[in-house]
Structure formats: structure tokens, C-alpha cells
Amino acid sequence: MATQQRKPYSGTERKLVIAFDVGTTFSGVSYVLLDPGMVPQIKPVTQFVGQRAPRGDSKVPSIVCYSQDGIVVATGAETDPEMNHALAEMDDVIRVEWFKLHLRPPNLAPNQEFELQKLRSFPKNKTPFQVFGDFLRYLFQSTKKYIMGSELWSWDSVERNTYFVLSHPNGWEGKQQSQMRKAAIAAGLVDESEASERVSFVSEGEASLHFCLNTNPNLHNEGDGMLVVDCGGGTIDVSAYSQTTEGRFKEIKAPECLFQGSVFVTYRAHEHFKQKFRHSKYGSEAEIEAMANAFDRVSKCTFEGPNTPCYVKFGGLNYNDAEFDIRSGSIKIAGTQIASFFEPALQDIIRVISGQRSKSTVTIKTVLLVGGFATSDYLFSQLSSHLTRGVSIKRPDATHLNKAVADGAISYYLE
Numbered sequence: 001m002a003t004q005q006r007k008p009y010s011g012t013e014r015k016l017v018i019a020f021d022v023g024t025t026f027s028g029v030s031y032v033l034l035d036p037g038m039v040p041q042i043k044p045v046t047q048f049v050g051q052r053a054p055r056g057d058s059k060v061p062s063i064v065c066y067s068q069d070g071i072v073v074a075t076g077a078e079t080d081p082e083m084n085h086a087l088a089e090m091d092d093v094i095r096v097e098w099f100k101l102h103l104r105p106p107n108l109a110p111n112q113e114f115e116l117q118k119l120r121s122f123p124k125n126k127t128p129f130q131v132f133g134d135f136l137r138y139l140f141q142s143t144k145k146y147i148m149g150s151e152l153w154s155w156d157s158v159e160r161n162t163y164f165v166l167s168h169p170n171g172w173e174g175k176q177q178s179q180m181r182k183a184a185i186a187a188g189l190v191d192e193s194e195a196s197e198r199v200s201f202v203s204e205g206e207a208s209l210h211f212c213l214n215t216n217p218n219l220h221n222e223g224d225g226m227l228v229v230d231c232g233g234g235t236i237d238v239s240a241y242s243q244t245t246e247g248r249f250k251e252i253k254a255p256e257c258l259f260q261g262s263v264f265v266t267y268r269a270h271e272h273f274k275q276k277f278r279h280s281k282y283g284s285e286a287e288i289e290a291m292a293n294a295f296d297r298v299s300k301c302t303f304e305g306p307n308t309p310c311y312v313k314f315g316g317l318n319y320n321d322a323e324f325d326i327r328s329g330s331i332k333i334a335g336t337q338i339a340s341f342f343e344p345a346l347q348d349i350i351r352v353i354s355g356q357r358s359k360s361t362v363t364i365k366t367v368l369l370v371g372g373f374a375t376s377d378y379l380f381s382q383l384s385s386h387l388t389r390g391v392s393i394k395r396p397d398a399t400h401l402n403k404a405v406a407d408g409a410i411s412y413y414l415e
Contacts, residue, residue, distance in 0.1 A: 024234030050078030133183035205239030211408030231373035
């Protein structure tokens with residue numbers, strides 16, 4: 001993976017910087033040790049508490065499970081009942097997912113309020129930012145354990161000189177940052193007296209830009225403007241930049257944030273299954289959830305186009321029902337139907353990209369796609385086919401798109 005050559009750290013004290021990318025569906029962590037005179041190297045956390053083996057994709061589910069009285073019983077990798085048998089045996093567990101969508105400013109996605117409120121419930125005594133804090137605590141504990149087990153240097157040498165970068169979607173403002181900082185204090189990352197100095201923020205758009213520049217140094221030779229489109233689980237963040245005469249990059253348009261991430265593709269599939277099977281023996285909440293989960297894990301990721309049907313595995317081999325296109329436990333879904341789940345996201349992304357390009361005073365010829373949703377070949381092919389006039393759609397470092405924000409947040413801090 002080509003990276004831009006960094007200069008040795010010019011500070012006088014050893015310092016650790018940790019970036020937390022709390023995503024809607026998955027989260028990642030990157031860190032860098034700043035040693036005087038040494039060239040900084042950004043590294044990912046590849047194992048989290050509750051995982052039995054390291055994951056090469058550096059991700060962990062953004063999930064917190066609570067008891068009915070609001071006590072955390074499992075977080076992140078611990079929330080898989082197949083791996084955590086103690087969790088599987090608990091009754092009345094409240095599973096909180098997609099909590100990031102509830103942290104947004106009220107002016108974002110007001111037309112989707114009903115859709116967003118239906119997504120997931122919270123324990124009665126927990127706010128979305130308290131859930132965010134509980135999840136931050138887990139990420140920090142996992143990071144500390146990972147570093148202590150994999151690095152030769154001592155955690156004690158940086159414990160009092162550790163700084164944090166929290167990323168957030170475009171359009172989040174001072175109020176959201178203030179609440180995130182309070183969550184970091186509650187999570188035990190910093191004391192209140194040091195929080196303003198040791199906790200900083202970066203938009204996901206700007207973090208993604210730094211990731212792209214770090215992994216593709218040739219972008220520094222681009223004379224025109226560029227769009228960075230961070231396609232995440234909950235949001236699509238679109239940011240426009242151009243290079244100054246000093247070689248730095250500046251925003252040339254107000255960034256935009258769309259609530260059309262990959263979870264909404266799954267949400268539309270869930271609603272389709274619910275409607276299709278509402279008067280059948282397959283219409284229970286558990287069955288519909290199993291279908292949606294199977295679609296989310298496999299079909300959504302591998303979908304190629306409307307001309308090819310998909311098969312969603314949700315039951316045993318004895319599940320056969322020609323009336324509902326079920327055979328050996330798999331539902332056959334027309335490719336055109338699956339394409340309709342993607343369509344609202346595609347149309348919104350195309351609309352925003354086209355609007356940013358048409359209103360910019362700088363010619364934009366490059367669109368950079370990052371984020372987990374950008375790994376969808378169908379999404380990429382559709383955007384490429386619709387945006388053909390004078391623009392090039394690229395996926396920089398396609399094998400590491402899901403850690404763009406965490407790595408980019410560290411790059412932003414170093415810059």
C-alpha cells in the first residue's frame with residue numbers, strides 16, 4: 001500500500017494518538033506512536049475484546065447489549081450470541097444497534113424521522129450519547145489491551161500523554177462535539193480538566209480526504225478539484241476540495257451528509273420481507289430478522305445487477321415452498337427487486353455529486369469513493385455508468401476502504 005513519506009516527529013515527548021471511527025454498523029480504531037526523531041507509522045487495531053481471532057478487516061460491530069435496567073452485558077464482538085454463550089442464555093436483553101443515527105443534529109434528515117425512529121430501541125434510562133460513551137469505553141479497553149499485547153513499548157510510557165481523535169459525519173456541529181467529548185469523559189478516556197486539550201474532532205469527509213492523499217500520493221498532482229464520497233453504514237458524506245498554491249487542500253463547497261448508507265438498503269429489504277410474508281408461516285419477527293440479516297451479510301455485498309436473481313439463506317434444508325419462492329431454506333429474489341433497495345441511495349448520491357460539480361467554481365474531475373458501502377461493486381458500477389461526462393470515479397486502496405476514516409483521522413492529526 002503506497003503511502004506518503006512522513007517526516008520524523010519533531011516533538012520532545014513521546015505521545016500516543018488514538019482515532020476512534022464509530023460507525024453505524026461497524027467501527028474501527030487506528031493509532032500512532034509519536035517518538036521524538038522517529039517517523040510516525042499509523043497502525044490499525046485488528047483484535048477487539050470478545051474476538052477469538054484477529055480480523056484482517058480491522059472492524060468490530062457497533063452494538064451494545066443491555067439488561068432491562070440499563071447495565072452493559074456485552075459490547076462489540078461480545079454481542080455475537082454464537083460466540084458468547086452467556087449472552088445467548090440471557091433473557092430480555094436489549095440489543096442497541098445503529099445508535100449513531102440518533103446522534104445527528106435535528107436539521108439533518110428530517111424527512112426520514114419516522115424511518116429512523118423505527119430502526120432500534122434504547123433502554124429507558126439510556127440516551128444515544130450514553131450508549132456512544134459505553135461503546136467508546138469498549139473501544140478504548142480493546143485498544144489498550146491490543147497495544148499492550150502487540151507493541152514492544154510500554155503503555156505506562158504514554159498513559160498520561162495519550163490524545164484522542166473522534167470522527168463524525170459532515171454537518172455535525174459544536175453541540176454534537178460537546179456531547180461526544182462528555183461521552184469520552186464518561187468512558188474514562190480523559191479527565192474533564194484535560195478533555196478540551198486531549199480530545200479533538202474531524203469530519204468523516206476530511207478524514208477520508210487525508211486517507212486518500214496518504215494512500216495515493218499522486219493525488220497531489222491533481223490540478224482540478226476532487227470530491228470525496230464516504231459511503232458508510234448510516235451516512236454518505238460528500239466533500240469537495242481543491243489544492244492551494246501551497247500544496248494544501250481546502251474545501252470549495254459546503255460538505256453534505258445523506259442518510260442513505262448501507263443500513264437503509266438492508267432496512268428496505270427488511271420491509272420487503274415483512275410485507276411479502278405477512279400472512280404466511282414465515283412472517284414471524286424472528287424469521288424476518290433472519291432473512292434481513294442473511295441479506296445484509298451476503299446478498300447485499302455480492303449483488304451484481306438487476307439481471308441476476310439472488311438467493312437469501314434463512315432456514316433449514318427442509319424449508320420448501322414454491323408459493324414464496326423458497327427452496328432448501330433460501331428465498332429467490334429478483335435482481336430488479338434488490339436493485340430497488342439500492343435505488344434511493346444511488347439517486348441521492350448522483351444528485352449530490354452532480355450538484356456539487358455544477359455549482360463549484362473549480363472544475364471537479366475526480367470522485368473518490370471510500371467507506372464500507374463503497375466496496376459494493378453494484379454501487380460502484382452504477383455510479384460509474386451514470387457519471388460519465390468529464391469525471392472519473394475511483395476507489396483508492398479498495399482493499400482497505402473500511403478503515404479509511406480511522407487512518408485518515410490520524411493523518412489529519414499529524415498534518
